[in-house]
Amino acid sequence: MKRIYVNEEWCLGCRLCEYNCAFANSGKRDMVTALKGKPIFPRIHIEGDDKISYAVSCRHCTDPICVKSCIAGAIYKSDGVVQIRKNKCVGCFTCVLVCPYGALSPSESGVMQKCELCLTNSVGEPACVKGCPNRAIVYEERGALNE
Amino acid sequence: MNNYVIIGNGVAAVGCIEGIRSVDKEGKITVVSEEKHHVYGRPLISYYLEGKTDLERMNYRPLGFYEEMGCEVLYGRKAIKIDNESKNVVLDDGANLPYTSVCVATGSSPFVPPVEGLETVEQKYTFMTLDDALALQKAVNSDSRVLIVGAGLIGLKCAEGIHGIVKSITVCDLADRVLSSILDSEAAAIIQRHLEENGISFMLSDTAVRFDKNTAYMKSGRVTEFDALVMAVGVRPNTSLVKDAGGEVNRGILVNDRMETSLPGVYSAGDCTEGNDITIGGRRVLALLPNAYMQGHAAGVNMAGGGEVFDKAMPMNSIGFFGLHAMTAGTYDGEMYEEKTDTSLKRLYTKDDRLIGFILIGHHERAGIYTSLIREKTPLSSLNFELLKKTATTYAFSPKIRRKKFGSVV
Numbered sequence: 323m324k325r326i327y328v329n330e331e332w333c334l335g336c337r338l339c340e341y342n343c344a345f346a347n348s349g350k351r352d353m354v355t356a357l358k359g360k361p362i363f364p365r366i367h368i369e370g371d372d373k374i375s376y377a378v379s380c381r382h383c384t385d386p387i388c389v390k391s392c393i394a395g396a397i398y399k400s401d402g403v404v405q406i407r408k409n410k411c412v413g414c415f416t417c418v419l420v421c422p423y424g425a426l427s428p429s430e431s432g433v434m435q436k437c438e439l440c441l442t443n444s445v446g447e448p449a450c451v452k453g454c455p456n457r458a459i460v461y462e463e464r465g466a467l468n469e
Numbered sequence: 470m471n472n473y474v475i476i477g478n479g480v481a482a483v484g485c486i487e488g489i490r491s492v493d494k495e496g497k498i499t500v501v502s503e504e505k506h507h508v509y510g511r512p513l514i515s516y517y518l519e520g521k522t523d524l525e526r527m528n529y530r531p532l533g534f535y536e537e538m539g540c541e542v543l544y545g546r547k548a549i550k551i552d553n554e555s556k557n558v559v560l561d562d563g564a565n566l567p568y569t570s571v572c573v574a575t576g577s578s579p580f581v582p583p584v585e586g587l588e589t590v591e592q593k594y595t596f597m598t599l600d601d602a603l604a605l606q607k608a609v610n611s612d613s614r615v616l617i618v619g620a621g622l623i624g625l626k627c628a629e630g631i632h633g634i635v636k637s638i639t640v641c642d643l644a645d646r647v648l649s650s651i652l653d654s655e656a657a658a659i660i661q662r663h664l665e666e667n668g669i670s671f672m673l674s675d676t677a678v679r680f681d682k683n684t685a686y687m688k689s690g691r692v693t694e695f696d697a698l699v700m701a702v703g704v705r706p707n708t709s710l711v712k713d714a715g716g717e718v719n720r721g722i723l724v725n726d727r728m729e730t731s732l733p734g735v736y737s738a739g740d741c742t743e744g745n746d747i748t749i750g751g752r753r754v755l756a757l758l759p760n761a762y763m764q765g766h767a768a769g770v771n772m773a774g775g776g777e778v779f780d781k782a783m784p785m786n787s788i789g790f791f792g793l794h795a796m797t798a799g800t801y802d803g804e805m806y807e808e809k810t811d812t813s814l815k816r817l818y819t820k821d822d823r824l825i826g827f828i829l830i831g832h833h834e835r836a837g838i839y840t841s842l843i844r845e846k847t848p849l850s851s852l853n854f855e856l857l858k859k860t861a862t863t864y865a866f867s868p869k870i871r872r873k874k875f876g877s878v879v
Contacts, residue, residue: 327876330868369864378863381876390484390766391759393512394522395529410526412516415833419787419796420759422844423874424835424861464876 323402324463326366326437326448328376332458333368335375339450339459340364343379346440346449363430365437366450377450377459379437380404380425388417388426388436396434405438471496473772474558474566476548476710477574478502479511480758481739481765483530485572486538488769488777496773498540499566501558505544506599507532511576512758514602515630527599548575551714553732570772573722573730573737574765575707577756579623581700586680592697596627597704609635609697616640616685616693618677619701620647622788627699628669629790639693641672651786651797656814656828660795663812667791706741706754719743721754726780728768736772738764748783748799748825748843755782781844787833796836799826799843806858808832817858822848835861 341357343364350356366379382404389397389404396410397417411433417426418434429435439461440448451461473489475482478500486498509527516522535542543560550559551571558566579595587593594605605627609615613635617624620642628638642649646657647664661671672693677685685693706721717723717731721743728736728744739761746753763779770777785798793812803820813831817824817839824842838861841847857865863874 325876330872369862371864374864374868376871376875378875381874387759390762393758394510394527410522412513412521413789414512415787415789415794415796416759417837418833419785419798419836419840421835421837422841423863424838426837427834 323382324439324461325382326377326379326439326451327460327462327464328378329458329460330370330374330376332456333370333375333377334456334458335368335370335372336455337368338453338455339366339377340368342449342453343437346443346445347435349443361430363427363435365425365427365435367424367427378423378425379450381423382439387420387422391416391420403439403441404436405442406434406436408433408435471569471773472567473498473769474568474571475500475574476551476558476571477576477739477741478504478506478508478542479574479576479739479761480508480529481574481576481761481768482572483508483534484762484765484767485574485736485738485769485772486535486540486765488766488771488775489773490538490769491766492770492773492775494539496569498538500535500540500542501546501548501560501566502542502544503547504598504600508534509599510758511598512626514596514599515626517599518602518606518627518630519633524599548710551710551732551735553714553735556734568734570734570736572728572765572768572772573711573735573741574739574761574768575710575741577704577706577740579700580703580705582702584677584680589682590680590698591682594697594699596623596699596701602630605631605697605699606634612636613696614639614694615697615699616677616695617699617701618642619699619703620644620671620673621650621701621703622648622786623704624699624701625664625790626788627701628664632668632791635697637670638668639670639672639695641676641687641693643674643676643688645674647671647673648788648795651784651788652795652828653801655809656795656816656830659812659814659830660790660793663793664790704740704756706743706756708741711735711737719752723752724764726767726778727771727776728764728779729771736768738768744782745780746782746784747780747846753784755784757785759785783843785840793831794833796829796833797827798840799824801826801828808859819849819854822850824849837861838863 344362348356547561679686712718722737740756767777767779808815818826853865
């Protein structure tokens, strides 16, 4: 399936992906009202240092341990995409405890959130990919992920 | 055609059903469910009382699940015997369920110690099942003073659950600290203080030695009045079906990494089992929801003739109270790295070039990276542990491993 991949060599560490992600999932029409002066809750984050940086988001694992560990049955995989039924999540953080990529985090409301490839928001394609100024984040088919 | 019987209808049973169906789409699956409820996430009962979920959202799988999986569920029925000679499960109504393989996923039951005068207490409850939670909810109101015996995971989550609907809550425990099975005294003190700030009272190193109706006489000599009593001392694995059939049982039903018991054709999964814990290199009861699912899945695949091994079991807990989250994993041994403040704590335990355990309070961010190091037994010399112990980041891995993890071109 298509996944989000990053090229460390091209990532500038500008964090625009974090802003684009938070905006895409805010439900707001204007980026300024969505994000300005507030803590943001992106589902992708930059790791690294001032020399090397790269974006990390859900890998949509072949055998996702978050799905198996969710105490509410709120996380599920459908058509290759790991998703959360947010209204079922009780915020126990068990998924955060088990994800080897650190790809789940609490949302503003306290229930968990993760990258769902922008398939369910109004963007319809990963906003981090679309907005990356250096094309360091791509959305493509590379076969099964080595885990 | 194979005939599968699953005894129990919790998360391990769901894992088993999904495991079977990943191999065998045709075989008959019968689930024996003592509880008259569609499968729900058992740890959600405290969140239900707290109002963070409701009966509909508590369903662990969508309502059409059993139908879609081609299962028959016998609600309100109890298995009383496994006859492994004739390959039959005998039910409490006398019915016989023939099987080719059976999975015992009977979970555990609250252990209620025989305290003098307990029979005189009218409003007494345990806190294990949805029916327990519903009964407790019905019994209490804004005037209720509740005494909870047991400051473990169950007792404290119960306290949080009813906090908003009762007048007062006192928790007692013979141990000198809360959550004594997973926290050391310093970590426990942080959680206890936070609970106290939220209005929960404690009587530690103390327990009720005698009850007389609404009065508890404590070991310390104190006397406490209460309107409702919750017994949350501990749980015991439900092992009798396998034990009575001649299977090997210790504290739990002994299983190998394929979830086979010592009886041919009899598998077991979930809280009733005692399987391998990778962090101690021996068997232990690990009554944890993720383990239950993964054990159940492995059992199901193997029952259906596939080959699945679950050899990654370890103790791990994520438990929060009133917004403060504690995460623990593995064993607390070896060398310790520590960061602490009045309200947070990070302790990482390393031994023989491996991370073997941790306690994290208020340090949840990307904690799964630490858990994965324990689970995968990653040599710490292969990564930048100096960086990693301060921040859970995949950047601590070598570029080669990092690229492999993220599926990028090297």
